Amino acid sequence: MTLCCARFRRTHPEDKIKNAKIIFVVGGPGSGKGTQCEKVVEKYGYTHLSSGDLLRAEVASGSERGKQLQAIMQKGELVPLDTVLDMIKDAMIAKADVSKGFLIDGYPREVQQGEEFEKKIGAPSLLLYINAKPETMVKRLMKRGETSGRADDNEETIKKRLDLYYKATEPVIAFYESRGIVRKIDSELAVDDVFKQVCQAIDNLK
Numbered sequence: 001m002t003l004c005c006a007r008f009r010r011t012h013p014e015d016k017i018k019n020a021k022i023i024f025v026v027g028g029p030g031s032g033k034g035t036q037c038e039k040v041v042e043k044y045g046y047t048h049l050s051s052g053d054l055l056r057a058e059v060a061s062g063s064e065r066g067k068q069l070q071a072i073m074q075k076g077e078l079v080p081l082d083t084v085l086d087m088i089k090d091a092m093i094a095k096a097d098v099s100k101g102f103l104i105d106g107y108p109r110e111v112q113q114g115e116e117f118e119k120k121i122g123a124p125s126l127l128l129y130i131n132a133k134p135e136t137m138v139k140r141l142m143k144r145g146e147t148s149g150r151a152d153d154n155e156e157t158i159k160k161r162l163d164l165y166y167k168a169t170e171p172v173i174a175f176y177e178s179r180g181i182v183r184k185i186d187s188e189l190a191v192d193d194v195f196k197q198v199c200q201a202i203d204n205l206k
């Protein structure tokens with residue numbers, strides 16, 4: 001009896017993020033997701049979780065898992081769904097007490113990732129679709145590659161990342177469009193003009 005009651009009373013770490021406000025930030029490589037997320041953090045106090053950054057942190061730790069991830073990322077392929085999702089979930093739980101909401105940057109990369117996220121964590125209230133032309137994205141990434149030190153900011157991997165984006169990630173946008181939560185952001189403009197559109201989308205949430 002006591003055992004049973006104790007079990008009932010136990011709270012799960014997941015409970016902390018059950019009602020969290022979630023914004024998915026989706027767009028091609030180099031479209032400006034990270035740049036816009038930083039500005040949202042500053043203005044709105046949201047927590048920015050870049051799935052790519054979480055993966056790169058694991059690589060930098062030198063762990064066995066990191067080594068496997070590095071090989072996948074260098075080829076511009078997708079890391080297994082469960083790995084990324086667990087990382088995002090843990091990071092959300094760690095910030096749950098202080099966060100006003102979460103910007104999930106670079107995830108979902110494919111429709112199934114979105115479905116799993118919703119099963120394990122919750123539903124997004126907005127999807128920011130950061131849209132730039134492929135030529136623009138390539139140009140920005142080549143420029144970023146001069147200083148980023150990222151193993152995947154090179155011509156060959158950039159091409160693979162773009163291909164995969166159009167094939168696997170764009171269907172994510174169509175999937176959420178049918179729910180009416182997609183706001184398309186023109187990311188061809190100057191950073192501050194892109195941000196104005198982002199602010200409009202977020203302000204309309206409340």
Ligand SMILES: Nc1ccn([C@@H]2O[C@H](COP(=O)(O)OP(=O)(O)OP(=O)(O)O)[C@@H](O)[C@H]2O)c(=O)n1
Pocket residue numbers: 028029030031033034051052053055072073074076077078079080084105106107108109152161
């Ligand atoms: N949900 C995710 C996020 C990232 N990756 C892996 O990590 C790499 C880098 O991801 P990310 O940093 O999001 O790169 P980009 O999409 O290029 O965007 P950004 O320029 O914002 O870093 C991807 O190519 C992929 O191998 C992944 O598999 N699954």
Ligand SMILES: Nc1nc2c(ncn2[C@@H]2O[C@H](COP(=O)(O)OP(=O)(O)O)[C@@H](O)[C@H]2O)c(=O)[nH]1
Pocket residue numbers: 027028029030031032033034035036140141143144187188189190191192194
């Ligand atoms: N001109 C212009 N450059 C941008 C804009 N947003 C990002 N960039 C540049 O494009 C590169 C990629 O941006 P980043 O935020 O890392 O994109 P992400 O790959 O989508 O996260 C960076 O070097 C930025 O300086 C923008 O709105 N306008």
Ligand SMILES: [Mg+2]
Pocket residue numbers: 033034050052
């Ligand atoms: Mg980024």
